[in-house]
Amino acid sequence: MCTQKPPHDYSQQLYDKYRESFEDYITSTVLPSLREKHDEFMLKELVKRWGNHKVMVRWLSRFFYYLDRYFIARRSLPPLNEVGLTCFRELVYQELKVKVRDAVISLIDQEREGEQIDRALLKNILDIFVEIGMGQMDYYENDFEAALLKDSAAYYSRKASSWILDDSCPDYMLKAEECLKREKDRVAHYLHSSSESKLLEKVQHELLSVYASQLLEKEHSGCHALLRDDKVGDLSRMFRLFSKIPKGLDPVANIFKQHVTAEGTALVKQAEEAASSKKGDKKDVVGLQEQVFVRKVIELHDKYVAYVNDCFQNHTLFHKALKEAFEVFCNKGVGGSSSAELLATFCDNILKKGGSEKLSDEAIEETLEKVVKLLAYISDKDLFAEFYRKKLARRLLFDKSANDDHERSILTKLKQQCGGQFTSKMEGMVTDLTLAKENQTSFEEYLSNNTNANPGIDLTVTVLTTGFWPSYKSFDLNLPAEMVKCVEVFREFYQTKTKHRKLTWIYSLGTCNIIGKFEPKTMELIVTTYQASALLLFNSSDRLSYSEIMTQLNLTDDDVVRLLHSLSCAKYKILNKEPNTKTIAPTDHFEFNSKFTDKMRRIKIPLPPVDEKKKVIEDVDKDRRYAIDASIVRIMKSRKVLGHQQLVMECVEQLGRMFKPDFKAIKKRIEDLITRDYLERDKDNPNLFRYLA
Amino acid sequence: MNKLGRSNRDKVQQFMAITGASEKVALQALKASDWHLEGAFDVFYSQPHIRTYTDTRHLEELYHRYKDSYADMILVDGITLLCNDLQVDPQDIVMLVLSWHMKAATMCEFSKQEFISGLQALGIDTLEKFRERIQYMRSELKDDQKFREIYNFAFGWAKEKGQKSLALDTAIGMWQLLFAENQWPLVDHWCQFLQARHNKAISRDTWSQLLEFARTVDPTLSNYDAEGAWPYLIDEFVEYLNENNIVQKSHMDDPAR
Numbered sequence: 001m002c003t004q005k006p007p008h009d010y011s012q013q014l015y016d017k018y019r020e021s022f023e024d025y026i027t028s029t030v031l032p033s034l035r036e037k038h039d040e041f042m043l044k045e046l047v048k049r050w051g052n053h054k055v056m057v058r059w060l061s062r063f064f065y066y067l068d069r070y071f072i073a074r075r076s077l078p079p080l081n082e083v084g085l086t087c088f089r090e091l092v093y094q095e096l097k098v099k100v101r102d103a104v105i106s107l108i109d110q111e112r113e114g115e116q117i118d119r120a121l122l123k124n125i126l127d128i129f130v131e132i133g134m135g136q137m138d139y140y141e142n143d144f145e146a147a148l149l150k151d152s153a154a155y156y157s158r159k160a161s162s163w164i165l166d167d168s169c170p171d172y173m174l175k176a177e178e179c180l181k182r183e184k185d186r187v188a189h190y191l192h193s194s195s196e197s198k199l200l201e202k203v204q205h206e207l208l209s210v211y212a213s214q215l216l217e218k219e220h221s222g223c224h225a226l227l228r229d230d231k232v233g234d235l236s237r238m239f240r241l242f243s244k245i246p247k248g249l250d251p252v253a254n255i256f257k258q259h260v261t262a263e264g265t266a267l268v269k270q271a272e273e274a275a276s277s278k279k280g281d282k283k284d285v286v287g288l289q290e291q292v293f294v295r296k297v298i299e300l301h302d303k304y305v306a307y308v309n310d311c312f313q314n315h316t317l318f319h320k321a322l323k324e325a326f327e328v329f330c331n332k333g334v335g336g337s338s339s340a341e342l343l344a345t346f347c348d349n350i351l352k353k354g355g356s357e358k359l360s361d362e363a364i365e366e367t368l369e370k371v372v373k374l375l376a377y378i379s380d381k382d383l384f385a386e387f388y389r390k391k392l393a394r395r396l397l398f399d400k401s402a403n404d405d406h407e408r409s410i411l412t413k414l415k416q417q418c419g420g421q422f423t424s425k426m427e428g429m430v431t432d433l434t435l436a437k438e439n440q441t442s443f444e445e446y447l448s449n450n451t452n453a454n455p456g457i458d459l460t461v462t463v464l465t466t467g468f469w470p471s472y473k474s475f476d477l478n479l480p481a482e483m484v485k486c487v488e489v490f491r492e493f494y495q496t497k498t499k500h501r502k503l504t505w506i507y508s509l510g511t512c513n514i515i516g517k518f519e520p521k522t523m524e525l526i527v528t529t530y531q532a533s534a535l536l537l538f539n540s541s542d543r544l545s546y547s548e549i550m551t552q553l554n555l556t557d558d559d560v561v562r563l564l565h566s567l568s569c570a571k572y573k574i575l576n577k578e579p580n581t582k583t584i585a586p587t588d589h590f591e592f593n594s595k596f597t598d599k600m601r602r603i604k605i606p607l608p609p610v611d612e613k614k615k616v617i618e619d620v621d622k623d624r625r626y627a628i629d630a631s632i633v634r635i636m637k638s639r640k641v642l643g644h645q646q647l648v649m650e651c652v653e654q655l656g657r658m659f660k661p662d663f664k665a666i667k668k669r670i671e672d673l674i675t676r677d678y679l680e681r682d683k684d685n686p687n688l689f690r691y692l693a
Numbered sequence: 694m695n696k697l698g699r700s701n702r703d704k705v706q707q708f709m710a711i712t713g714a715s716e717k718v719a720l721q722a723l724k725a726s727d728w729h730l731e732g733a734f735d736v737f738y739s740q741p742h743i744r745t746y747t748d749t750r751h752l753e754e755l756y757h758r759y760k761d762s763y764a765d766m767i768l769v770d771g772i773t774l775l776c777n778d779l780q781v782d783p784q785d786i787v788m789l790v791l792s793w794h795m796k797a798a799t800m801c802e803f804s805k806q807e808f809i810s811g812l813q814a815l816g817i818d819t820l821e822k823f824r825e826r827i828q829y830m831r832s833e834l835k836d837d838q839k840f841r842e843i844y845n846f847a848f849g850w851a852k853e854k855g856q857k858s859l860a861l862d863t864a865i866g867m868w869q870l871l872f873a874e875n876q877w878p879l880v881d882h883w884c885q886f887l888q889a890r891h892n893k894a895i896s897r898d899t900w901s902q903l904l905e906f907a908r909t910v911d912p913t914l915s916n917y918d919a920e921g922a923w924p925y926l927i928d929e930f931v932e933y934l935n936e937n938n939i940v941q942k943s944h945m946d947d948p949a950r
Binding site: 643644645664667668670671674675681686687688689 | 857858896897898899902905920921922924925928
């Protein structure tokens with residue numbers, strides 16, 4: 001019928017007839033049967049009819065395959081199977097689509113309420129929506145999906161509005177999570193996969209976005225409360241849920257930050273109260289309370305870092321929130337000591353002998369690691385460095401360091417975190433001691449080789465490189481004759497080693513072992529050089545007045561008072577004081593206490609160190625001024641011309657690694673540089689500066 | 694010249710043709726007389742813009758009248774005598790203007806060079822001419838640009854030789870003097886503030902920036918920019934004014950800052 005030439009070519013008629021037959025069949029049989037049924041029955045019928053239809057189309061297309069190959073191609077007509085499907089679509093689908101859709105949606109809602117429904121049926125129905133598009137998803141999306149989304153939104157909106165009133169935050173979240181799970185499940189079972197993201201988004205919006213702030217701020221069960229009560233599981237759920245909605249995590253991170261800040265600030269306050277109830281004379285010393293404070297801050301940090309890593313899945317927003325929170329309270333001092341000082345003292349306690357001997361090496365390493373991490377939050381890092389350096393000097397010089405490895409280890413950690421410049425001096429100090437030991441060995445060799453150069457006393461000298469160590473004032477102490485010889489001998493020795501270096505003797509740091517011939521028994525006293533010099537005065541006089549001692553020693557009042565106090569009013573009374581009061585007065589007189597004794601043969605008489613706090617702060621301020629100057633000059637040298645605001649900004653950025661410069665300080669330095677002719681103001685714009693070469 | 698209207702340009706041309714003066718001078722004279730040619734002529738001829746001929750012999754005589762007996766310069770006694778002759782108080786600000794013309798290095802002394810070149814610039818070679826010019830010198834203080842130059846000159850002139858900064862007392866005296874001519878309502882507060890809080894010498898930068906401050910920031914401080922590059926001392930002054938409620942604080946909350 002088709003291969004003959006026209007007018008005997010019946011292709012067109014065949015083609016038309018093909019369609020007609022479908023149309024007839026549908027109109028006569030399919031439609032009526034569908035029209036008389038409803039709801040689920042209708043759906044079942046539809047599935048059956050559609051199935052039949054597909055089979056018919058397949059077979060009939062095969063019969064008339066010839067048309068497909070030649071006729072259709074030539075005339076650019078739709079292929080046979082498409083014709084067949086289109087018939088169904090135009091006649092059945094278009095008429096019933098709304099009914100079908102509503103039926104499906106109502107079944108879905110029933111399932112949501114907990115009823116069992118025929119999932120396979122729904123899958124088949126929805127397949128129709130998809131297949132009817134013949135490659136396009138338009139029909140599915142427009143005729144079904146849109147309505148589904150609208151209905152789902154309405155459904156969950158209703159549910160949410162009642163849950164939010166009745167349920168606590170954790171319960172609500174549980175329900176929300178469950179709903180999302182179920183919807184996902186739904187998609188997997190019978191909805192088309194393309195609906196998943198759209199559906200979930202709608203549900204999330206209705207359940208979470210709309211009520212986000214109400215949920216988080218629920219008084220007894222909201223985010224704050226969960227944090228307070230350490231409800232880790234609920235917080236994890238909160239994170240999971242809120243990370244799905246746009247900007248959902250911002251408020252959570254904010255509440256987290258507020259909470260951590262509040263906790264930290266409470267610790268500060270606690271420590272502050274404990275510190276202010278200290279006794280008056282101990283106010284400047286960093287005491288036990290402050291150490292406890294640092295430990296608590298470390299614990300707080302550990303706790304919340306764990307939170308960020310576990311509940312909040314290492315999200316950057318929460319790392320940032322944690323950092324900002326710690327920066328707020330870590331920069332608050334306690335009891336008159338800055339946080340930098342507290343941290344340095346804490347390290348000192350760990351590293352010195354008798355500090356933390358109960359802890360294992362591992363535990364110490366861990367603690368040091370954590371301390372270094374806390375340092376990142378402190379803005380006055382240079383202040384910490386200076387305090388640390390001072391205390392390191394004491395530990396090294398008075399042999400109070402517990403473990404050399406730990407000392408080096410913390411320096412490595414500090415170097416990693418803050419850069420080489422931060423630790424270069426300290427490393428120099430540690431190296432100096434090693435060199436000093438070698439030096440001492442050569443000194444002893446020298447002595448054994450030159451018997452006439454015998455100082456008469458066992459002498460150990462530690463030579464320090466000036467730049468590395470903190471600056472010490474050296475007073476012209478009048479040494480006892482015996483010690484003068486020692487100094488001479490060493491000086492000669494040192495000349496043999498290097499000709500170009502100058503030795504400055506710091507007697508305030510020396511120690512001395514003296515044999516005291518007391519009546520009960522002879523004892524060995526370990527004292528500082530100052531104390532030794534004072535005691536040796538009594539070899540030639542039995543009784544000395546305060547002013548005599550001072551004149552003979554050539555020291556300041558402060559030093560004399562301190563050292564006499566340690567020898568006559570403290571635990572061991574080597575000297576008798578007249579009058580026998582608890583404090584030193586310039587009118588006092590002193591006598592050698594021949595009756596002194598102790599059960600030990602060897603005792604150490606400590607001389608409490610001068611409080612270095614003020615000096616450290618002064619030194620750091622001075623260094624900062626130089627640093628700001630250098631930074632301004634550096635910036636201006638490269639930029640040549642720069643506005644005031646920008647100069648200040650760049651300066652702050654450059655110096656930020658070590659400290660936070662004060663705007664006023666920067667302004668003052670700029671003015672100073674103008675006076676020193678490094679910079680000038682622009683003639684026309686006083687807000688602009690020029691570099692003067 | 695290009696910014697002027699047609700008629701004004703014509704006036705300038707005319708002025709220059711008649712008086713033989715330079716364009717700059719013509720502009721000045723016309724501006725001072727509000728663009729009336731007749732008035733401009735008056736202004737011009739009563740002021741020695743052009744270098745009138747000065748007799749060097751007379752100048753030498755004048756110099757010798759005031760010169761110190763031992764040093765080849767005019768010192769305090771000479772200056773007192775000069776002021777007497779001119780019927781002017783030695784503390785009168787006009788002496789500052791005179792020093793400025795002479796480019797005097799330091800106050801209370803004039804070198805021969807400074808004296809003679811200064812008088813030449815002013816077209817003075819006799820005492821009568823000198824007395825006449827006094828009025829003119831006073832009027833120069835009213836000119837903004839000249840006042841600024843005189844003000845900035847005053848710093849170097851008033852400070853001790855060899856010092857970089859100006860002693861506070863001297864500075865305060867100078868400020869009182871200068872701002873009597875060119876009113877600044879906050880000058881007294883400024884001086885009080887310095888005596889109470891600062892008590893140190895004044896740097897050149899602070900000195901010159903103060904004039905800018907007085908000129909640009911209004912007495913209620915409404916347009917003061919705290920983030921600006923004002924010298925530290927001026928920032929402190931503003932704080933002082935606020936603390937003592939001399940200025941209404943509400944202006945400080947201006948969001949336009």
